[in-house]
Amino acid sequence: MSAGAGDExxxxxxxxxxxxxxxxxxxxxxxxxxxxxxGIYKARVGLPAADPEREAAQIVRLREVAASxxxxxxxxxxxxxxxxxxxxxxxxxARSDDNADG
Amino acid sequence: MSAGAGDExxxxxxxxxxxxxxxxxxxxxxxxxxxxxxGIYKARVGLPAADPEREAAQIVRLREVAASxxxxxxxxxxxxxxxxxxxxxxxxxARSDDNADG
Numbered sequence: 475m476s477a478g479a480g481d482e483x484x485x486x487x488x489x490x491x492x493x494x495x496x497x498x499x500x501x502x503x504x505x506x507x508x509x510x511x512x513g514i515y516k517a518r519v520g521l522p523a524a525d526p527e528r529e530a531a532q533i534v535r536l537r538e539v540a541a542s543x544x545x546x547x548x549x550x551x552x553x554x555x556x557x558x559x560x561x562x563x564x565x566x567x568a569r570s571d572d573n574a575d576g
Numbered sequence: 577m578s579a580g581a582g583d584e585x586x587x588x589x590x591x592x593x594x595x596x597x598x599x600x601x602x603x604x605x606x607x608x609x610x611x612x613x614x615g616i617y618k619a620r621v622g623l624p625a626a627d628p629e630r631e632a633a634q635i636v637r638l639r640e641v642a643a644s645x646x647x648x649x650x651x652x653x654x655x656x657x658x659x660x661x662x663x664x665x666x667x668x669x670a671r672s673d674d675n676a677d678g
Contacts, residue, residue: 484623560648
């Protein structure tokens with residue numbers, strides 16, 4: 475049993491958190507739909523899967539957005555790096571599928 | 577210079593990604609506003625900062641949401657664990673502030 479089970483105040487907070495988490499995952503799903511397209515496109519036109527300069531610019535920008543909403547910029551950077559690693563994995567998969575197709 | 581700079585197709589994709597990232601960070605900001613309240617509340621009523629059973633249930637639920645939107649559930653779990661670690665850090669800060677105040 476959860477330590478806070480039966481606590482209505484906590485249940486209210488948790489319901490808000492659960493709604494946000496579902497929205498976060500849905501948004502990430504949208505994001506990966508786009509990055510899958512990017513992976514296919516990059517493989518087709520011969521652009522490298524990773525773009526370190528673009529990633530550096532994204533990190534700088536999102537650290538600023540994070541600070542503006544009261545998040546620790548270091549935390550936002552860690553999250554974004556995890557997303558980048560997943561995108562890179564997908565781009566490389568797209569590339570090997572592309573090679574497999576000739 | 578970014579490898580894809582000047583490529584309009586890529587620029588279109590990237591603009592969509594940037595919008596989603598700004599929304600993700602804004603939502604995370606909202607999430608941490610709630611978890612800060614939870615941290616203060618838990619410290620006040622003497623509940624432990626971490627709740628492993630609640631976390632386990634959240635992970636199971638969000639792995640399902642992730643799969644339903646085409647995300648790798650393992651990736652979603654990694655992200656969520658990073659968020660939990662940050663929440664725990666904040667809860668423990670709230671607790672030590674509370675102790676400092678008597």
